[in-house]
Amino acid sequence: MRYVNFVILWFIMTGFVLLFSDLNIAYAVHEETPHETPKEEVPFDRPVEEIVKYLAPMKELTIFPCSECHDKDWETNPERREMIEPHDITPGKFINHDSENRWCLDCHSPNNRDKLRLINGKLVNFKEYYRLCEQCHKKIYREWKMGVHGKRTGYWNGVKEYMHCAQCHNPHDPPFKPVMPEPPPRKPKDVKMISTETNIVETK
Amino acid sequence: MTDSEHNNKGSNSLITRRKFLTGLAAGAATLTLPFGNTDASIWEEYFRQHFTRLDKDELKNILANLEKKLSQEYGKDVTVRATPPMENVLFGYAIDLSRCIGCRKCVYACVKENNLSRNPEVHWIVNLQFRKNEKWLNMEEGNAYYNPEIVPEKGYYYVPTQCQQCENPPCVKVCPVKATWKEPDGMIVVDYNWCIGCRYCMAACPYGARHFNWGKPYIPKEELNPDMHYLGNRPQYKGVVGKCTWCIQRTREGRYTACVEICPVGARKFGNMLDPKSELRYILEHMKVFRLKEDLGTNPKFFYFFSMGSSVKS
Numbered sequence: 311m312r313y314v315n316f317v318i319l320w321f322i323m324t325g326f327v328l329l330f331s332d333l334n335i336a337y338a339v340h341e342e343t344p345h346e347t348p349k350e351e352v353p354f355d356r357p358v359e360e361i362v363k364y365l366a367p368m369k370e371l372t373i374f375p376c377s378e379c380h381d382k383d384w385e386t387n388p389e390r391r392e393m394i395e396p397h398d399i400t401p402g403k404f405i406n407h408d409s410e411n412r413w414c415l416d417c418h419s420p421n422n423r424d425k426l427r428l429i430n431g432k433l434v435n436f437k438e439y440y441r442l443c444e445q446c447h448k449k450i451y452r453e454w455k456m457g458v459h460g461k462r463t464g465y466w467n468g469v470k471e472y473m474h475c476a477q478c479h480n481p482h483d484p485p486f487k488p489v490m491p492e493p494p495p496r497k498p499k500d501v502k503m504i505s506t507e508t509n510i511v512e513t514k
Numbered sequence: 515m516t517d518s519e520h521n522n523k524g525s526n527s528l529i530t531r532r533k534f535l536t537g538l539a540a541g542a543a544t545l546t547l548p549f550g551n552t553d554a555s556i557w558e559e560y561f562r563q564h565f566t567r568l569d570k571d572e573l574k575n576i577l578a579n580l581e582k583k584l585s586q587e588y589g590k591d592v593t594v595r596a597t598p599p600m601e602n603v604l605f606g607y608a609i610d611l612s613r614c615i616g617c618r619k620c621v622y623a624c625v626k627e628n629n630l631s632r633n634p635e636v637h638w639i640v641n642l643q644f645r646k647n648e649k650w651l652n653m654e655e656g657n658a659y660y661n662p663e664i665v666p667e668k669g670y671y672y673v674p675t676q677c678q679q680c681e682n683p684p685c686v687k688v689c690p691v692k693a694t695w696k697e698p699d700g701m702i703v704v705d706y707n708w709c710i711g712c713r714y715c716m717a718a719c720p721y722g723a724r725h726f727n728w729g730k731p732y733i734p735k736e737e738l739n740p741d742m743h744y745l746g747n748r749p750q751y752k753g754v755v756g757k758c759t760w761c762i763q764r765t766r767e768g769r770y771t772a773c774v775e776i777c778p779v780g781a782r783k784f785g786n787m788l789d790p791k792s793e794l795r796y797i798l799e800h801m802k803v804f805r806l807k808e809d810l811g812t813n814p815k816f817f818y819f820f821s822m823g824s825s826v827k828s
Contacts, residue, residue, distance in 0.1 A: 350790040352799045457793025458610070458801065458821055461780030465768040466792070467600075473780065486779060488664035492618035495637050497659060 356455045366463075366471040368437060376423035386420045406483040417442055443475045564692065565705045565745070577744060584749065588738045596744040597766040599699035605760055606700075606787040606794045606815045608803065609674055612822040613781035616641055616665045616672030620773035620782070624676075627761060627772035628747040629739050631731030638725060638758040639676045639773060646671055653721070653806060674782075676773075677702065677723040677758035678806065678814030685715035685724060685757075694755075699766075700815055701759050703745035711753040720807050721814075724757045760784070787815070 380386075390413050419427040426434050426442055434441050444451040453459040454475075461478065464470035475481070562568070562576065577594045584592040621639045630636045642656025646669050656673060666672070683702050686694050693708035694715060716724045730752040742748040743763035750756045761771040765784070774782045785794030797803065803817040 352790050352795050354800070453821065456796045456800075457783065457785075458797055459780070461777060462793070463770060463775045466765065466770055466785050467768045467789075470770075478780070486615070488666065489615065489617050489778070490663065491616060491661065491665045492622050494618070494659045494661045495621075495640070496635050501634065 353456075355452050358455070361455050361472060364470055364472045366473050366477060368474075369477070371436065374424075374436070376418075380423040386415075388415060388420055390415075406485065407481065439481070440475050443481075559707065562707075564708065566695065580744070580748065584742075588733075588735050588740075590735065590738055590740050592738075592740045592742060594742045594744055594748055595763070597763075599697050599701075599766065602786075602788055603699045604787045604815070605679070605765060606785060606798070606817065607679070607760065608783040608794055608797045608817040608819060610781040610783070610821045611671060611673060611818055612820040613779045614641075614672045614674060615779055616643060616660070616667075616670075617778060619776050619778060620674060623772045623776035624758070626737060627739055627764075628758075629731075629733050629742070629749050630756070631727060631729070631733065631750070633732045634727075634729045636725050636727065636731070636756065638723075638756070639674055640722070642673045642675060643667075643670050644673060645669060651806075673818070674773075675721060675723065675806070676816075677760075678721050678812070678816035679760065681813035681815060682811060684718040684720065684810075684812060688714040688718040690714065694757075697745075701745075701762055702757065703759055703762065704755060704757060705745065706748070706750045706754045706756070709754040711755065713755060715755055720810055720812065724755050726755050727752055 415427075416429075417426055419425045419433055422433060424436075426436060426439055428434060428442065429445050440451070450459050454472075461473045462470050463473075479486075558576065558579065563572065568576070573596055577596060580594045581592050584590075584594070618641055621637050621641060624630070624639050625632070625637060628638065630638060640658050642653065642658055643660040644651050644656055651673060653673075653675065656675075660667075660670075679700055679702055681696075681700070683696060686696055686702060689695075690712060691708060691710055693710065694702060694704045696702050711726070713726055716722075716726060727750050731750055733749055738749075739747060741763055743759075743766065746759045746762035761769075761773075764771060770784055771782075774784045783793055783797060785792035787794055787798070789795060797819060798817065801819045801821065803819040805814045805817055808814075
């Protein structure tokens with residue numbers, strides 16, 4: 311009889327052990343093996359050359375070259391003055407880009423109309439216009455190069471297209487305009503079930 | 515009546531209780547099997563293995579059957595792939611809240627890309643509206659039904675929410691049939707053929723990111739996206755749970771997700787967290803990021819940040 315008691319006791323013990331080990335599995339804090347992070351450091355900034363090959367194709371300028379009208383015979387008035395809708399064919403007028411302090415000839419070269427002008431007087435091509443933006447918006451420009459600012463499409467691990475400044479912002483009126491939102495989701499209380507077989511049709 | 519007589523009577527009768535019950539069970543089982551329809555694919559659906567235990571031939575067979583079925587149903591050439599995860603890839607996602615204008619373009623791009631049901635309506639992305647200058651964002655107080663004339667509205671900001679692809683996902687833990695699991699590249703996926711529709715995962719998810727198909731999903735034939743992944747955007751069934759998979763059909767091929775590509779303000783960022791050159795790593799190392807409900811220990815791979823006035827090194 312004593313032998314039987316031992317056997318029963320042994321069963322109960324193993325039962326408890328199994329029970330608690332099972333509980334431990336069920337409620338153990340889920341510990342992830344940490345992913346090996348590469349030791350290479352993330353660069354703070356990136357050279358432009360690396361970016362240029364990914365730039366989305368530029369839009370063709372609608373009226374170009376500018377020197378077709380602004381030729382040598384047309385005298386340039388360098389005095390800062392109010393411009394009433396200059397180039398009303400081109401989208402947007404010069405109204406909303408620090409217009410208190412700046413005007414046309416701060417970015418457009420008065421001597422060579424087919425080029426843009428940096429603050430230091432250096433001339434750049436229209437295709438490199440982002441170097442003008444960089445002068446004031448250094449932080450945004452850096453973030454754009456690193457992929458924080460702006461939009462990228464294509465392949466996350468390969469060829470991608472970087473939208474550049476003037477593809478989203480109008481250089482003469484940069485802030486985004488408000489848009490109409492897409493319709494909101496239906497509220498559960500506006501949903502009524504009419505058929506279990508086919509579909510749920512919405513009321514309202 | 516003696517004891518022996520009683521015993522004899524029991525064993526000699528034509529139908530014993532045991533025989534009757536086994537017969538009943540077998541009969542009921544045969545009734546549920548689709549004998550009328552002799553298509554082999556239906557038998558396979560009943561007796562197949564769990565997705566992670568399928569061998570190559572079985573998987574190929576299942577995908578081919580699925581393609582055939584869907585092509586017939588929608589009158590389109592459908593391809594269903596099961597692209598495996600890439601090596602050394604752990605996906606991450608970030609949203610720049612100072613840019614998001616709450617236009618909901620991502621919501622509908624997602625519906626279209628992922629073949630979500632139009633009726634009953636299923637959205638995998640929910641955009642929440644919060645009032646500025648109030649206490650720190652509490653997901654439950656967000657308004658998903660905002661509908662002004664134009665966005666952004668003054669005094670509000672918007673927080674798009676979708677599956678946060680937790681590293682420690684509560685939804686996976688509660689699934690009684692292992693119909694949902696975490697892939698090596700960090701995606702939480704659902705096998706719609708394995709899901710029994712118990713909705714435990716929906717109760718477990720603290721982010722409300724899982725969505726139930728209350729009816730048979732309706733997708734207009736001309737809007738069906740024929741480029742499908744078995745674990746992602748193939749049409750779901752009535753009574754199963756679906757969730758955002760970061761467009762597994764696109765990202766496993768190296769492409770950006772549909773919501774990233776549609777965002778008109780470039781607020782959405784996606785990339786490989788293990789690649790130090792990716793934009794996502796830059797954001798994680800140089801911006802102040804936060805995650806939703808961090809205190810729950812779910813460890814999401816979905817980050818939020820404010821790019822304006824929050825950069826560390828400038």
